[in-house]
Amino acid sequence: MRGLRRGRGLSLKQVEREAGVSNAYLSQIERDLRKPPHPDILNRLAKVYDVPSSDLLIAAGYVEDLNERGITREKIEQAFEHVISHPKFRHGTRLKGTGLGLEAKRFIIEVYEKMKGEKLL
């Protein structure tokens, strides 16, 4: 985290202003004195550091690294096709902007897996 911040030439105060996370807390996270922050905070920090939020979520242990498990974009797209073609599984979302990203598709697949007890990924 410190490397990301310094790499962008940002001070703790600047990150505090842009992400709405206190600089004292940020400093503790950077020194591994606190547990990994809540995913919402990581999402905000990812925006400030201009990195995919999945990178921070993986680093914090919230999300598995898909590449390590050999889960490719193609595999996710295939599984998603399976989910949306299921006649009894209906879903909808309210999105900012348009279109479902890969992360959103994977999320929907995971919900489907839990609901149907079927492993797709």
Add this chain to the structure above:
Amino acid sequence: MDALVTEKPIDSLEQFCASVISRHRENWPPPETTLAHEFIEAFSPRSLTNTERILGFAKSLGIEASLSCLPEGMHGFNCSNEERTMILLSTEEAIPGSREHTFFHELREILEYRFRDQGCPIATGAALEKRAEQFATYVRMTTHGQEITQLFSGAAEIEQAWKRWLAFAGILAFTVGAGLCCALLPYCEENLRRKQ
């Protein structure tokens, strides 16, 4: 309206959809505001100004609702299969009222599945998204309006004239603000997204 009053109490979304279909079969689909109005008549949702109210109302409809850390850009998510209907709402709420709006949006999509199941779909894709936004806005404005009416009734009982008028003025200002918040919420969210 008389028909609504004389009907049996509606205790599920399926029954509600069936009753909407029977009332509007000749002129299908009904305007979104009509559907939202009939939904309010049937289920009397209070304004869902906090999460507990949202989750409680969902439970009363047989929907499992919860807060969840949703992927970037997703305000809410709904899904259903034969046995379960779920609504997941983002733990993040950038604009006050966004979670309540999203809940009613997701609920409208769930109603759409019920209409489809009964052979009377109303909309799909972008048209459904648009209608769900209208539905959520209308339901929120109406339910908030009902609560504001109660505030006016309370203020009318204040004995001292100047205090009463002051209360009226305050409630009026609050009403205008609340109405604008409900109506403009989707635009505010979109602007915020663009800025981000």
